[in-house]
Amino acid sequence: MRNHRATQLVFELSRPGRRGVRWPECDVPREEPQRLVPQRHLASAPPPLPELTEPDVVRHYVNLSTQNMSVDTHTYPLGSCTMKYNPKRNDAWASLPGFAQVHPYQPEPSIQGLLQLLYELQEYLAEIGGLDAVSLQPAAGAQGELTALLMAAAWFRDRQKELGPRTKVLIPDSAHGTNPASAAMAGFQAVTVRSNARGLVDLEDLQAKLDDQVAVFMITNPNTLGLFEPQIKQIADLVHQRGGLLYLDGANMNAILGITRPGDFGADMMHFNPHKTFSGPHGAGGPGAGPIAVRRELAPYLPVPVVVRDAEGRYRLDYDRPQSIGQVRSFFGNVGVLIRAYAYIRTHGPEGLRRVSEDAVLNANYLLALVKHFLPVPFGDRCMHEFVATAQKLRQERGISAMDLAKRLLDFGFHAPTVYFPITVRESMMIEPTETESKESLDALAQVLFRITEEAPELLHEAPHSTWISRPDEVRAARNPVLKWTPQENG
Amino acid sequence: MTYQQNTPEDRQAMLQTIGAASIEELFAQVPAPLRLNRPLNLPEPQGEMELAAHMAQLAGRNQAMDRWVCFLGAGSYDHFVPAVVDYIAGRGEFYTSYTPYQPEVSQGNLQTFFEYQTMITQLTGMDVSNASLYDGGSAAAEAVLMSFTATGRSHRVVVSRGVHPEYRRILHTYLENLETEVVELACPDGTTDPEEAAQALREPSACLLVQQPNFFGSLEEMEQLAQVAHEHGSLLVVVVDPISLGLLKRPGQYGADIVVAEGQSLGSPMSFGGPYLGVMACREEFLRRLPGRIAGQTVDRRGRRCWVLTLQTREQHIRREKATSNICTNQGLLAIRAAVYLSLLGPQGLWEQAELCLQKAHYAARRITEHDRFRVRFDRPFFKEFVVQDRQGRVAQVLDYAWQQGIAAGVPLGRWFPELEDCFLVAVTEKRTREQIDRLAQVLHQAP
Amino acid sequence: MNPEQLRFTDTHEWVHLETTAEGKTIATVGLTDHAVEQLNDLVYIQLPEVGQQVRRGESFGEVESVKAVSDLYSPVDGEVVEVNQKLTEDLDPLSQDPYGAGWLIKVQVNDPSQVEQLMDHQAYQKMCEEGM
Structure with missing residues (x-):
C-alpha cells in the first residue's frame, strides 16, 4: 500500500552521523593521506552527500518505486516503446556471476562462454534483419543510428571519386526525432520528406529531394503510424539508383519478426532496439542497446571490436579492422541488455518470434477495431503493431484533448499511450498494446477509453484525480529551473 | 508463445471483431514478394529449465572476478556493491x-x-x-x-x-x-x-x-x-x-x-x-x-x-x-x-572508501616494487591505480602466470601505448585485502 | 505601438521603422500577438547581441514554450543596435504587450525598402485567419 507520507527528499531525511555502509578497518599499514598525495590535490571535506541508515534508504526508495506505473504492474500501451512483459528468467541469467562479474579487459581465453553468446547473438540479429554483419556496440537505438551514419560517411568518403560528396540525409516527417538529430551529429544536413495523405512516404517529394548529394534515406518501417510502407522496394530502388544507402530505424521490428526482413526489402543498414523488441526491460528510461546490422559491403566500417570465431572454434575480439570507423562507446557495449536479448531469442526460436509479431499485430488491430468508432484512426482500419488515433474531433466539439484522455486513463489504472507524436497527426495518441497483453485487458482498455470520451470535459481537464499529484506546472519548471535540492530553497 | 496470452479461441474472436479471416490477412500491407517464405534460421526454442542449463554453462565457461582476484581497472572497477x-x-x-x-x-x-x-x-x-x-x-x-x-x-x-x-x-x-x-x-x-x-x-x-x-x-x-x-x-x-x-x-x-x-x-x-x-x-x-x-x-x-x-x-x-x-x-x-x-555511503562512507583505495593501492605499489624487476613507471602522485614496469619486459608472461594463480594482476598497456609495451596498469579497490595484495606481489615476484 | 501601422512577415514578426535625428533608419522588431498566443506559455527566449548582423529571412534568435521551439526571423538586413534584455529575465512583457514592452530587437536597417514588401496589418490578419 502506498505511503503518502513518503514524499520527502533523501536530503530531508538525512541526519548527521547516520550511515548505510560500514567499511572494514584498513588492513594495510596506514599512512597519512597527505603523505601519499600532496595536499593541493586533497579536498578539505568529503562531498556533502546525505546521511542515512540502510533501513532509511530501503524505505525511501521502495516507497518512491510505488509511485511509478510499470509493465510489471500495469498495462502500458506507450506507442513506439514496445512495453512488453520483461521475462524474469532473463534478468536472473544476466546476473550470473559468470556474466556480471566479468571485467572488460580480461584475456579472451577466460571469457569464451560470453564471447560465444555474443557471437551467436550477432548471427541471430543478422538473420532476423536479413543482413550480413552486426555490431553490438551502440548503447541505444539513437547511438545505433549515429554509428550507421558515421559508417555511411566513411563509405562515401572512400567512394568520393565515383559518387561525389554526399552531404544530406533524407528523413520522413513522421520519423522519430532521433533520426534528424543523429544526422546532424554525424555532420549531415537533415532534409525532411513529406508524408502523403495515406501516412506513407510521398514518393514525389522523395524523388524531388533525392539528388546526388543524398547519402542516406532513413526510414522507419513499419512507420510511426503503424503502417508498413507497401512501396518500400521502390523506395529502396530509387535511393540505390542515386547511389544512396537505405537505413532502417528498427524501432518497430516487433511487427515483422520472421515475416519480412529489412535486408530483403532493401535496407543496407539498420538498428535493433533489444529493450523493445527483445524485451529489454526499459529500466526507468534505460539502459537499452542499439546493435546495428549492415550489408556485407559496409561490414569493414563497423566499429571495433567485433566477435569472430576462428577455425579452431575459439572466439576472439577482432580489433584489426583498418576501415573501421572506430568506437562509439567504451568497452564492448551494453552486454547485460544483450544477454537478455539472446535469452529472449533462444526462448522463442524461429516460430516463436513469428508468433510474437503475429500476436502484436493481432492485438493492435483488435484494439483499433474496438476504439475506431469513438476515437478516429485517420490512416485506415488496419495497422501493424500499433496505430495512431486522433482526438482532434473531440477537441473541436467538446474541448477534450489527447492529453486529457491520457491523463484520465491513469485514473483507471492504465498507462497513457504516447501523445502528440507523431507530429504529423494533430491530437495524436499512439497506441501499442504489445503481444503480452490479454484480450481482457484490451477489452478493458477500450471500454475505459470509451467511457472517458463520454465524461464531462471539466473532469478531464483536471485529471488524473486518483494520483498523489496531478498536472504538474511544467511552465514553472522550465521558466525557473530547479534541478537540484539546496538547503535554502527547500528548507 | 511463452509470454503471450491469446488462446486459439481468443484469436478467433479477435479476428471476428476485426473483420479479418486470418492473421495472415492482417499482414496484407506487406507485399508478398518481400515476405520471408521460410522460418528464420535460428535455434529451436527452449523452455526455462533447458535454457537455464545452457546459460549456466555459458556463464560457467567464463573465469569471472567472483573467483579470480581482480586488480584490473582502466575504466571499469571491482568496487563493492551493497545488496x-x-x-x-x-x-x-x-x-x-x-x-x-x-x-x-x-x-x-x-x-x-x-x-x-x-x-x-x-x-x-x-x-x-x-x-x-x-x-x-x-x-x-x-x-x-x-x-x-x-x-x-x-x-x-x-x-x-x-x-x-x-x-x-x-x-x-x-x-x-x-x-x-x-x-x-x-x-x-x-x-x-x-x-x-x-x-x-x-x-x-x-x-x-x-x-x-x-x-x-x-x-x-x-x-x-x-x-x-x-x-x-x-x-x-x-x-x-x-x-x-x-x-x-x-x-x-x-x-x-x-x-x-x-x-x-x-x-x-x-x-x-x-x-x-x-x-x-x-x-x-x-x-x-x-x-x-x-x-x-x-x-x-x-x-x-x-x-x-x-x-x-x-x-x-x-x-x-x-x-x-x-x-x-x-x-x-x-x-x-x-x-x-551514494545515499548508502554518505560523506563519511565515500571518504573512507576513497581512503581505503588510496592506502591499499600505495601498499600494493610498495609491495610489488620490493622486487627490483618491477618499478612504478611514473613518479607522480596517484590514487587507486598505477603503472608497473617490468624491467624484464615480459608483461604477457607475467600476467599470464598470475592469471594461472587466480589473480587478474593488471591491464597491459602496449596495446594503446607502444612506448609502454613493458608496462601494465594495476587497480586496487577497497575490496582487496592485505592478504590478496601480498599474494599479488608474491606471484609477480615469482613470475617467469 | 498600434498594430495597424506595422508591417508583418509570414513568420509572424512585426516591424516598425523610424528615422533618428542623425538620419539613420531603425527598425523595431517584435513577435505578433497571434504568434505569442499560438506558442502559449513562453518559457525562454534567446536574443542576439548588439553589433550582430542580421539578414532578412534568417534566424536571429529563438523563443521556446514548454514543448516547442520557434525561430525568430529578421524582416530586414542590418545590424542589431539594441536588444530588449529585460525579456531574458522575464517574458511577461512579451506575453502581455507584444507590440509595446515586449519588443525584441532594434536593427539599423541597410535598405528600408525591404519593409515595404512586407504585409500590412490587414493582409497579415487575413493570412492568420486562413491558416486557422
Missing part, C-alpha cells in the same frame, strides 16, 4: 517502467533522478547535472560537442593522452565527419604538462579535455590546467573517477566547466563493459546546451511539490536536428543504482 542496490534497482516499478513521460505515474523515477542530479552536483561541485548518458566514453565526446556550441570554436580541441584511449578513440569517431582538428598532448611523465597545454591552446580551441586521476592513475595539476584553458578562452572538460571524489578536490573547486565520469563505480557490476552510466555535470551557464534528460522541481495544480522532465526543448523529440544531442533512451536504472549507492 540494497540490487534490491532497489530490481523493484519492478523501477525496472520495468520507462522514460517518465507521464509525471503523475512516474514520480518515483523523477524524484530519484532529481536526487541523483543533486548528488552528482554534490560530488563534483558543479552547478547542474543531467539524468545520465550512456557511459563515460560517449559522455566525454558529448562534452566536447557541447564545448563547440558554448565557445563557437568547433574547429579544434586539445586532448591529453592521459585520457582513456578508448574515450579518445570515441571522440575521434564522433568527430570524423566534422571539420575538427583533434590535437593530442603527450604525457611522457605520466601527466599532462600545463606548458605544453598552453602551447597547444594558443590556437583557439573549444576545450581542453583531461582526466583526473588520468588513465595511468596519476594526478594531474588541475588548477594549472584550468588556468591555461581559461586564459585561452577554452573550456576545461574533465573526466573524473567518482570514487576518488571522496578524497580529492572537486572539479568545481578547480574551475572545471564540464565534468563527465564513468558511473559504473557507483554501484553497478563490471558486466564486461555495460550497461554503464555516463555522468555529466556542468556550470549553470551551459545548462541549455546539456544533452539528455533533466528532472526539475515544480508544483502540481493543488500546489504539491513534484518533479517533471524539464527543459525538453533541448532534446531531439522537440528540436530534432538542432537538438543538443540525439540521445533518447539513457541509463536511468544505472542512475537509480548510483543514487541508492
Whole structure:
C-alpha cells in the first residue's frame, strides 16, 4: 500500500552521523593521506552527500518505486516503446556471476562462454534483419543510428571519386526525432520528406529531394503510424539508383519478426532496439542497446571490436579492422541488455518470434477495431503493431484533448499511450498494446477509453484525480529551473 | 508463445471483431514478394529449465572476478556493491517502467533522478547535472560537442593522452565527419604538462579535455590546467573517477566547466563493459546546451511539490536536428543504482572508501616494487591505480602466470601505448585485502 | 505601438521603422500577438547581441514554450543596435504587450525598402485567419 507520507527528499531525511555502509578497518599499514598525495590535490571535506541508515534508504526508495506505473504492474500501451512483459528468467541469467562479474579487459581465453553468446547473438540479429554483419556496440537505438551514419560517411568518403560528396540525409516527417538529430551529429544536413495523405512516404517529394548529394534515406518501417510502407522496394530502388544507402530505424521490428526482413526489402543498414523488441526491460528510461546490422559491403566500417570465431572454434575480439570507423562507446557495449536479448531469442526460436509479431499485430488491430468508432484512426482500419488515433474531433466539439484522455486513463489504472507524436497527426495518441497483453485487458482498455470520451470535459481537464499529484506546472519548471535540492530553497 | 496470452479461441474472436479471416490477412500491407517464405534460421526454442542449463554453462565457461582476484581497472572497477542496490534497482516499478513521460505515474523515477542530479552536483561541485548518458566514453565526446556550441570554436580541441584511449578513440569517431582538428598532448611523465597545454591552446580551441586521476592513475595539476584553458578562452572538460571524489578536490573547486565520469563505480557490476552510466555535470551557464534528460522541481495544480522532465526543448523529440544531442533512451536504472549507492555511503562512507583505495593501492605499489624487476613507471602522485614496469619486459608472461594463480594482476598497456609495451596498469579497490595484495606481489615476484 | 501601422512577415514578426535625428533608419522588431498566443506559455527566449548582423529571412534568435521551439526571423538586413534584455529575465512583457514592452530587437536597417514588401496589418490578419 502506498505511503503518502513518503514524499520527502533523501536530503530531508538525512541526519548527521547516520550511515548505510560500514567499511572494514584498513588492513594495510596506514599512512597519512597527505603523505601519499600532496595536499593541493586533497579536498578539505568529503562531498556533502546525505546521511542515512540502510533501513532509511530501503524505505525511501521502495516507497518512491510505488509511485511509478510499470509493465510489471500495469498495462502500458506507450506507442513506439514496445512495453512488453520483461521475462524474469532473463534478468536472473544476466546476473550470473559468470556474466556480471566479468571485467572488460580480461584475456579472451577466460571469457569464451560470453564471447560465444555474443557471437551467436550477432548471427541471430543478422538473420532476423536479413543482413550480413552486426555490431553490438551502440548503447541505444539513437547511438545505433549515429554509428550507421558515421559508417555511411566513411563509405562515401572512400567512394568520393565515383559518387561525389554526399552531404544530406533524407528523413520522413513522421520519423522519430532521433533520426534528424543523429544526422546532424554525424555532420549531415537533415532534409525532411513529406508524408502523403495515406501516412506513407510521398514518393514525389522523395524523388524531388533525392539528388546526388543524398547519402542516406532513413526510414522507419513499419512507420510511426503503424503502417508498413507497401512501396518500400521502390523506395529502396530509387535511393540505390542515386547511389544512396537505405537505413532502417528498427524501432518497430516487433511487427515483422520472421515475416519480412529489412535486408530483403532493401535496407543496407539498420538498428535493433533489444529493450523493445527483445524485451529489454526499459529500466526507468534505460539502459537499452542499439546493435546495428549492415550489408556485407559496409561490414569493414563497423566499429571495433567485433566477435569472430576462428577455425579452431575459439572466439576472439577482432580489433584489426583498418576501415573501421572506430568506437562509439567504451568497452564492448551494453552486454547485460544483450544477454537478455539472446535469452529472449533462444526462448522463442524461429516460430516463436513469428508468433510474437503475429500476436502484436493481432492485438493492435483488435484494439483499433474496438476504439475506431469513438476515437478516429485517420490512416485506415488496419495497422501493424500499433496505430495512431486522433482526438482532434473531440477537441473541436467538446474541448477534450489527447492529453486529457491520457491523463484520465491513469485514473483507471492504465498507462497513457504516447501523445502528440507523431507530429504529423494533430491530437495524436499512439497506441501499442504489445503481444503480452490479454484480450481482457484490451477489452478493458477500450471500454475505459470509451467511457472517458463520454465524461464531462471539466473532469478531464483536471485529471488524473486518483494520483498523489496531478498536472504538474511544467511552465514553472522550465521558466525557473530547479534541478537540484539546496538547503535554502527547500528548507 | 511463452509470454503471450491469446488462446486459439481468443484469436478467433479477435479476428471476428476485426473483420479479418486470418492473421495472415492482417499482414496484407506487406507485399508478398518481400515476405520471408521460410522460418528464420535460428535455434529451436527452449523452455526455462533447458535454457537455464545452457546459460549456466555459458556463464560457467567464463573465469569471472567472483573467483579470480581482480586488480584490473582502466575504466571499469571491482568496487563493492551493497545488496540494497540490487534490491532497489530490481523493484519492478523501477525496472520495468520507462522514460517518465507521464509525471503523475512516474514520480518515483523523477524524484530519484532529481536526487541523483543533486548528488552528482554534490560530488563534483558543479552547478547542474543531467539524468545520465550512456557511459563515460560517449559522455566525454558529448562534452566536447557541447564545448563547440558554448565557445563557437568547433574547429579544434586539445586532448591529453592521459585520457582513456578508448574515450579518445570515441571522440575521434564522433568527430570524423566534422571539420575538427583533434590535437593530442603527450604525457611522457605520466601527466599532462600545463606548458605544453598552453602551447597547444594558443590556437583557439573549444576545450581542453583531461582526466583526473588520468588513465595511468596519476594526478594531474588541475588548477594549472584550468588556468591555461581559461586564459585561452577554452573550456576545461574533465573526466573524473567518482570514487576518488571522496578524497580529492572537486572539479568545481578547480574551475572545471564540464565534468563527465564513468558511473559504473557507483554501484553497478563490471558486466564486461555495460550497461554503464555516463555522468555529466556542468556550470549553470551551459545548462541549455546539456544533452539528455533533466528532472526539475515544480508544483502540481493543488500546489504539491513534484518533479517533471524539464527543459525538453533541448532534446531531439522537440528540436530534432538542432537538438543538443540525439540521445533518447539513457541509463536511468544505472542512475537509480548510483543514487541508492551514494545515499548508502554518505560523506563519511565515500571518504573512507576513497581512503581505503588510496592506502591499499600505495601498499600494493610498495609491495610489488620490493622486487627490483618491477618499478612504478611514473613518479607522480596517484590514487587507486598505477603503472608497473617490468624491467624484464615480459608483461604477457607475467600476467599470464598470475592469471594461472587466480589473480587478474593488471591491464597491459602496449596495446594503446607502444612506448609502454613493458608496462601494465594495476587497480586496487577497497575490496582487496592485505592478504590478496601480498599474494599479488608474491606471484609477480615469482613470475617467469 | 498600434498594430495597424506595422508591417508583418509570414513568420509572424512585426516591424516598425523610424528615422533618428542623425538620419539613420531603425527598425523595431517584435513577435505578433497571434504568434505569442499560438506558442502559449513562453518559457525562454534567446536574443542576439548588439553589433550582430542580421539578414532578412534568417534566424536571429529563438523563443521556446514548454514543448516547442520557434525561430525568430529578421524582416530586414542590418545590424542589431539594441536588444530588449529585460525579456531574458522575464517574458511577461512579451506575453502581455507584444507590440509595446515586449519588443525584441532594434536593427539599423541597410535598405528600408525591404519593409515595404512586407504585409500590412490587414493582409497579415487575413493570412492568420486562413491558416486557422
